[in-house]
Amino acid sequence: MKTKRVFDGQRGVITSIFVASIFVNLLVLTAPLYMLQLFARVMASGSMPTLIALTTGAAIALVFFFSSLMSFANASSPASARGWRRG
Known part of the structure; x- marks a missing residue:
């Protein structure tokens, strides 16, 4: 019986998440x-x-941090998942 490997083909995604995590922590x-x-x-x-x-x-670093934080919050909200836009 073959077992699937969870991370097969996901090296690029994992690397980008790792880099983004380091950047946000800095x-x-x-x-x-x-x-x-x-x-x-x-x-x-x-x-x-x-x-x-x-x-x-x-x-400059704080403005970048808060703008990226707000864009992440908007992108991960349930309203954006449904395609709803304000205004």
């Missing part, structure tokens, strides 16, 4: 890393250009 760490760098670099030296660069980078 984006979740944006706020703690920002605070760590803020206290270590900006508070110690008082460097305004460093503060501007850190804040800009953290803001």
